[in-house]
Amino acid sequence: MVVTPADASIAxxxxxxxxxxxxxxxxxxxxxxxxxxxxxxxxxxxTINDLAQGWGGPAWLAITAVAVSGDILAARADRKPNANxxxxxxxxxxxxxxxxxxxxIMQPRDPRQIGAFIPLVVAxxxxxxxxxxxxxxxxxxxxxxxxxxxxxxxxxxxFMLWMAAVGGGSLVLGGVWLRQV
Amino acid sequence: xxxxxDEPAIAEGPDEIIHQSLRLRIMAxxxxxPDGELIDFTRLRGVLGxxxxxxxxHLTTLENAGYVEIQKDFAAKKxxxxxxxxxxxxxxxxxxxxYLKALLDVAAEPG
Numbered sequence: 304m305v306v307t308p309a310d311a312s313i314a315x316x317x318x319x320x321x322x323x324x325x326x327x328x329x330x331x332x333x334x335x336x337x338x339x340x341x342x343x344x345x346x347x348x349x350t351i352n353d354l355a356q357g358w359g360g361p362a363w364l365a366i367t368a369v370a371v372s373g374d375i376l377a378a379r380a381d382r383k384p385n386a387n388x389x390x391x392x393x394x395x396x397x398x399x400x401x402x403x404x405x406x407x408i409m410q411p412r413d414p415r416q417i418g419a420f421i422p423l424v425v426a427x428x429x430x431x432x433x434x435x436x437x438x439x440x441x442x443x444x445x446x447x448x449x450x451x452x453x454x455x456x457x458x459x460x461x462f463m464l465w466m467a468a469v470g471g472g473s474l475v476l477g478g479v480w481l482r483q484v
Numbered sequence: 485x486x487x488x489x490d491e492p493a494i495a496e497g498p499d500e501i502i503h504q505s506l507r508l509r510i511m512a513x514x515x516x517x518p519d520g521e522l523i524d525f526t527r528l529r530g531v532l533g534x535x536x537x538x539x540x541x542h543l544t545t546l547e548n549a550g551y552v553e554i555q556k557d558f559a560a561k562k563x564x565x566x567x568x569x570x571x572x573x574x575x576x577x578x579x580x581x582x583y584l585k586a587l588l589d590v591a592a593e594p595g
Binding site for chain 1: 500503508509512531532581584585590
């Protein structure tokens with residue numbers, strides 16, 4: 304077999320493209336369960352917000368604890384032993400601190416403001432993941448931000464239910480989409 | 485006369501099993517996965533944009549060379565085929581990539 308430098312160059316480009324594609328789809332597979340977990344969390348949490356406003360805060364604390372536990376279990380079940388998973392975990396830990404700090408300083412009175420602010424920040428994090436080589440996360444981030452803003456401004460009376468159905472539903476569907484090649 | 489650093493890699497020659505276009509992409513895809521991780525045949529087919537028959541034939545070639553392992557079982561009562569790169573395959577792939585890079589390095593040298 305004779306391999307010319309031109310053949311070698313093409314082969315190395317093919318290898319780089321195949322590896323990048325493999326890593327991207329592997330990353331989607333890793334992210335998928337987390338989106339499904341948080342989609343269900345959104346659906347349950349916002350529904351409680353709508354039906355029993357006084358229980359919104361404690362309910363979200365419990366839901367967040369359950370969802371984060373689910374995240375940890377999903378991450379442990381994932382075999383991927385590289386730095387990406389840790390980086391994504393660190394990103395969301397930073398967001399948690401940022402959101403907590405911002406809410407403590409701003410102290411919004413309207414639960415809808417909190418209910419819109421957090422998914423907007425999460426949408427921003429998805430967009431960052433999109434820029435890090437996961438373009439589907441950019442699309443999911445844009446969709447989550449757009450749906451949140453639409454619900455907040457166009458459907459103020461039904462915002463919580465909107466977020467439960469459309470926000471949570473879009474995350475679940477997004478998680479399923481990430482599993483598809 | 486002393487050998488240039490790239491010459492041993494070139495002297496070994498290409499890996500003729502891996503160098504075929506689809507097999508090269510199969511190995512690159514599998515090599516990017518963690519050790520011991522299996523990938524579904526259907527997922528691999530989607531990532532590579534290959535057809536069932538073509539992918540199956542090339543996987544058999546790689547399996548016969550000891551580069552990949554193919555596992556067939558049942559999941560939720562449905563037959564499932566999964567593929568994993570073997571240590572021998574990883575070594576062969578890395579050596580072949582080294583060969584390709586060395587070939588380019590030598591071609592880029594002046595004179």
